[in-house]
Amino acid sequence: MVQGFKYHGTNKVFYSKYENGSWQEGILSNSISIELSVLSSAIQYGQSIFEGLKAYRSKDNRILLFRPDANYERFMTSSERLLIPRMTKSYFLDAILKVVDANRDLVPSYESKGALYIRPFIIGTESVLGVRSSETFLFGIVATPVGSYFKDGFQPIRLTTTSYDRAAPNGLGHVKVGANYAASLYPKKLATKDGFDDCLYLDPKTHSKIDETGATNIIGIKGNEMITPQSNSILPSITNQSLQILAKDYLNLKVKKRSIKINELELFDELGACGTAAVITPIKEVYHDGHTYQFDSYVILHKLYNLLQSIQYGDIKEPYGWVYSL
Numbered sequence: 589m590v591q592g593f594k595y596h597g598t599n600k601v602f603y604s605k606y607e608n609g610s611w612q613e614g615i616l617s618n619s620i621s622i623e624l625s626v627l628s629s630a631i632q633y634g635q636s637i638f639e640g641l642k643a644y645r646s647k648d649n650r651i652l653l654f655r656p657d658a659n660y661e662r663f664m665t666s667s668e669r670l671l672i673p674r675m676t677k678s679y680f681l682d683a684i685l686k687v688v689d690a691n692r693d694l695v696p697s698y699e700s701k702g703a704l705y706i707r708p709f710i711i712g713t714e715s716v717l718g719v720r721s722s723e724t725f726l727f728g729i730v731a732t733p734v735g736s737y738f739k740d741g742f743q744p745i746r747l748t749t750t751s752y753d754r755a756a757p758n759g760l761g762h763v764k765v766g767a768n769y770a771a772s773l774y775p776k777k778l779a780t781k782d783g784f785d786d787c788l789y790l791d792p793k794t795h796s797k798i799d800e801t802g803a804t805n806i807i808g809i810k811g812n813e814m815i816t817p818q819s820n821s822i823l824p825s826i827t828n829q830s831l832q833i834l835a836k837d838y839l840n841l842k843v844k845k846r847s848i849k850i851n852e853l854e855l856f857d858e859l860g861a862c863g864t865a866a867v868i869t870p871i872k873e874v875y876h877d878g879h880t881y882q883f884d885s886y887v888i889l890h891k892l893y894n895l896l897q898s899i900q901y902g903d904i905k906e907p908y909g910w911v912y913s914l
């Protein structure tokens with residue numbers, strides 16, 4: 589059984605190039621290594637975007653993809669921000685289907701509750717010296733089986749706020765670019781050294797409101813409300829958007845997207861981190877400025893978790909057209 593969120597090998601990788609003004613036909617390759625100029629815009633100036641989605645194995649052995657069209661939309665928002673040329677939705681989805689099909693046997697069993705993690709990316713490949721956009725790009729998709737993101741699955745985690753920012757107020761926080769994750773490495777290292785699982789980033793302008801962690805959005809439950817932060821430096825999580833719909837339609841919760849002051853955490857009943865990799869991971873502690881906010885109930889979060897996973901693994905049918913069956 590695969591465990592943890594790490595690279596566990598792959599069968600085939602998809603690659604295609606952008607050359608002479610258009611995306612070329614792609615290939616499936618056996619290798620995750622490529623030849624790339626050390627002066628490429630991706631290496632020198634971080635012209636690199638990516639996505640993350642999962643394929644799940646259902647009880648009746650179908651392979652299910654969760655909302656790949658939403659990943660396409662976000663991928664295109666990221667590409668526009670980094671001057672990377674668009675591709676059509678069908679080009680993107682065809683490539684995803686090719687990779688999943690070529691890696692079908694790597695999709696973990698239904699019983700294991702693992703998934704095949706799919707990582708589309710685009711990097712600028714042209715050698716540049718002055719700061720400018722590349723005119724050639726590589727689109728790739730790697731798929732590998734994974735277990736849970738935080739080391740113990742639905743086990744509660746501990747977060748700490750940090751004086752560092754992962755994104756600037758009008759910078760790149762709302763898109764999925766490599767640079768955001770480079771910025772999060774050092775603060776995460778400091779947080780884990782102090783025994784926390786990750787940082788909870790505050791809004792970079794005032795440092796008084798909650799943004800998100802390095803790889804997840806935040807959701808809170810207060811009475812019959814599900815509340816999630818509104819900020820332009822947060823990545824719009826597809827998991828979070830899906831949970832907002834499920835919370836309203838299945839659990840009758842009022843869903844609010846608004847700024848959340850850090851000291852408001854005192855009033856929350858439950859707090860969770862959500863994302864494709866983390867699903868919903870409950871948060872038991874948030875340390876901030878000498879004070880620890882504590883949470884010990886995860887009743888609603890657990891219901892949401894079960895609901896989302898039942899849809900993703902095909903146990904219940906959803907009315908939204910989110911699940912693609914292969």
Ligand SMILES: Cc1ncc(COP(=O)(O)O)c(C=O)c1O
Nearest residue numbers: 803804805823825826827863864
């Ligand atoms: C910074 C950040 N926030 C939130 C998320 C969750 O987004 P999603 O639910 O689309 O995976 C991710 C993961 O992609 C992330 O890297």
